[in-house]
Amino acid sequence: TPLYSSAASDVYKRQKYMFGDDMNTLKQKDHVVTESILSAEDDYYVRVMSKLRAESKEYISSYARAYKYKADTSKVDPYFKSDGFICRYKKNEKNEMGLYVVQGNKQEKRILNLKALAENGPNFNIEDFKILPDTSVVFSYSIMGQIFNHLSIYKNETLVHALNSISEFDILNDSMLVYTLAPSPSYRVSKLLNLNLNSMVEEVLFFEKDNTYQLEIHRYSSDSEMFVSSECSDGNHLFHVLLDENAISLDTIFLVNDMFYTVKDFEENGIGLLTNQPMEDQVIYEYDIDAKRIGKKIYSSPYPIEGFLLLDDYLVVNHYKELESEVLIMDRTSQKIETVKFKEKSSYASIEKGESINEFIVHYDSYQTPYIKYKVDAEQPSDKEMLKETELYRTDKYFRQRMDVKNEDVDVPLVLCYKKEAIRDSIKGILLRGYGCYGARFYSSFSREDKAYMDNGFIIADAHVRGNASRNDQWYRDGKMLNKLNTFEDYIACAEFLKDEYDLSRNQLIGYGTSAGGLIMGYIANNRPELFGTLIFDRPYLDVLNTMSDPDLPLTTGEYKEFGNPSDHGVKDYMEKYSPYPNITKADYPNMLFWCGLEDMQTPYWQVVSSVVRLRQNNEADSKILLKCNPGEGHKGSISPAADKLKQSQIYGFIMHGLGEK
Numbered sequence: 001t002p003l004y005s006s007a008a009s010d011v012y013k014r015q016k017y018m019f020g021d022d023m024n025t026l027k028q029k030d031h032v033v034t035e036s037i038l039s040a041e042d043d044y045y046v047r048v049m050s051k052l053r054a055e056s057k058e059y060i061s062s063y064a065r066a067y068k069y070k071a072d073t074s075k076v077d078p079y080f081k082s083d084g085f086i087c088r089y090k091k092n093e094k095n096e097m098g099l100y101v102v103q104g105n106k107q108e109k110r111i112l113n114l115k116a117l118a119e120n121g122p123n124f125n126i127e128d129f130k131i132l133p134d135t136s137v138v139f140s141y142s143i144m145g146q147i148f149n150h151l152s153i154y155k156n157e158t159l160v161h162a163l164n165s166i167s168e169f170d171i172l173n174d175s176m177l178v179y180t181l182a183p184s185p186s187y188r189v190s191k192l193l194n195l196n197l198n199s200m201v202e203e204v205l206f207f208e209k210d211n212t213y214q215l216e217i218h219r220y221s222s223d224s225e226m227f228v229s230s231e232c233s234d235g236n237h238l239f240h241v242l243l244d245e246n247a248i249s250l251d252t253i254f255l256v257n258d259m260f261y262t263v264k265d266f267e268e269n270g271i272g273l274l275t276n277q278p279m280e281d282q283v284i285y286e287y288d289i290d291a292k293r294i295g296k297k298i299y300s301s302p303y304p305i306e307g308f309l310l311l312d313d314y315l316v317v318n319h320y321k322e323l324e325s326e327v328l329i330m331d332r333t334s335q336k337i338e339t340v341k342f343k344e345k346s347s348y349a350s351i352e353k354g355e356s357i358n359e360f361i362v363h364y365d366s367y368q369t370p371y372i373k374y375k376v377d378a379e380q381p382s383d384k385e386m387l388k389e390t391e392l393y394r395t396d397k398y399f400r401q402r403m404d405v406k407n408e409d410v411d412v413p414l415v416l417c418y419k420k421e422a423i424r425d426s427i428k429g430i431l432l433r434g435y436g437c438y439g440a441r442f443y444s445s446f447s448r449e450d451k452a453y454m455d456n457g458f459i460i461a462d463a464h465v466r467g468n469a470s471r472n473d474q475w476y477r478d479g480k481m482l483n484k485l486n487t488f489e490d491y492i493a494c495a496e497f498l499k500d501e502y503d504l505s506r507n508q509l510i511g512y513g514t515s516a517g518g519l520i521m522g523y524i525a526n527n528r529p530e531l532f533g534t535l536i537f538d539r540p541y542l543d544v545l546n547t548m549s550d551p552d553l554p555l556t557t558g559e560y561k562e563f564g565n566p567s568d569h570g571v572k573d574y575m576e577k578y579s580p581y582p583n584i585t586k587a588d589y590p591n592m593l594f595w596c597g598l599e600d601m602q603t604p605y606w607q608v609v610s611s612v613v614r615l616r617q618n619n620e621a622d623s624k625i626l627l628k629c630n631p632g633e634g635h636k637g638s639i640s641p642a643a644d645k646l647k648q649s650q651i652y653g654f655i656m657h658g659l660g661e662k
Helices: 007-018 032-050 053-065 114-120 448-455 473-477 485-501 515-527 544-548 557-563 569-578 605-618 641-659
Strands: 080-082 085-091 097-102 108-113 125-131 137-142 149-155 158-172 176-181 191-196 202-207 214-218 225-232 235-244 247-256 261-266 270-276 282-288 293-301 305-310 314-321 324-331 337-339 347-353 359-366 372-377 385-389 399-407 410-418 429-434 458-463 509-514 534-538 591-597 625-630
Touching: 032 053, 032 605, 032 625, 032 641, 053 448, 053 641, 097 114, 108 114, 108 137, 125 158, 137 158, 158 214, 158 225, 176 214, 202 247, 270 305, 282 305, 293 305, 293 314, 305 347, 314 347, 399 485, 410 448, 410 485, 429 485, 429 515, 429 641, 448 458, 448 641, 458 485, 485 509, 485 515, 485 569, 509 515, 515 534, 534 641, 544 557, 544 569, 591 605, 591 641, 605 625, 625 641
Parallel strands: 324 347, 429 458, 429 509, 509 534, 534 591, 591 625
Antiparallel strands: 080 085, 085 097, 097 108, 125 137, 137 149, 149 158, 158 176, 176 191, 191 202, 214 225, 225 235, 235 247, 261 270, 270 282, 282 293, 305 314, 314 324, 324 337, 347 359, 359 372, 372 385, 399 410, 410 458
């Protein structure tokens, strides 16, 4: 039976008759037309995937082989510390998962019944929680992977108070709940509020009127103060929030454009600030809260600084240097600098303060090594102590190769990861990933999904295109706004290099774009469809022009500094050059798989469905165009490991079919 059969034409005919280009109808999830289209798409998807079971099972087998046959769980500690309590997650005799605290008598008390809470909706996930001294719990949670959270306060497993459409929260002196609100329809994080946990009286502390800015809470080591920034992609404004005798004050520290400040705690009487001065080094300053002024410069670096810690005698800095983490320790008196060495040079690391004055914790992983947690004494960093190690996975020998690819006068970083034994005789294919937005930074970190591909003879390639911040802030700026085309041309240069370097056929080159990376896939489909055999669109952004023209949609106004405002004719004309949906025309398209969520507010399902319909109408090749729209899922996807494994196995099966393997 032909894989594509008559089901595709059936779907196409129904869509053309019922939908056409009436996007307003499609935006109504409960409309009979929308439901019929999505039902037809799902039926077709299931029929096609049923013929790819063998290929999908190959992925699941490889995924399972990533685990050790017998895992050493002796080092796994189920307990963790939170807000002064020893906590753990466990199931009771009724198989109900709960959050427990250890009390003074060493008895464990359940403070949340997670199984019952999960009935709030699909993909229920606790995003953050704080435990009060009386074991009441304040927690935020998301459902269906939506852009906003809900907040609940529970005491003795009973709901006391609830809030909707919040983003973040913190608690001052166990009595004042400070949180940010993201009201509909745009869900822009625009309000800062306070809720007195004793009187349950609420007040608005600040409202951000500029619709290109959003609020973010920065937790601080003090119980009575915190910091809040109002941010856009070009700069931020910083505020100091202080609780004094049950009254909260909001004090503006500074209002600066074209500069970012990250707040870190600094001893007992001040804070440290990190700024990225445009076109210059990133700088760490002292800041005097009482005098309200920036103090002396502590440190500067030409490389992006991911984080820093100000210990009593040392400064610890985590750089993003040449696509990998580098952790440095600087003696604050002598200015002497020492590098913390890890198992592999190419790695990801994050840092946090330890329990003693000159101690810190490093969370580490690499493309080859799963998660490791180290305790480091800044005075003797070479004697770091391993606190926790993931023992579940086989650590086969994988290789990482970094190279630069020429795109006119620019060198584009390209990173390959592979298993030498698996590609000794021949390369099965190369999976080329790209993103290119928001100044994102990517590491070659450990991934079970990548292992499954590498074990089966694939090379995983990451193109660090402009629009990311892979080199520095200027690399990001050169891939945004009226420079956006650089993102796509960088990716194409990497694809052409790989095709020539490894003598690949079209089918052996697979493109993969997630979220804003979907713009790259859409641009490729419209402008270089002959270059790839398969394109994977994972929750893709595909209709920049129409979404950025609607200020009521989530994210739109906040992204004017990323893509521009199409009410400006110059910006609109530029967007029209690359926005995927409006540029779909007759072409021999490659195999394409689209994956989206019905509840996705960031890359809405309707812009994905409309793109699929138009692509099918214009496809002149015998290629496969599939859509999977998942009810109950937002932009975060499913939190279920089983659902995610099924998704990845089906993507793998689709890729394998594109290679012509049975």
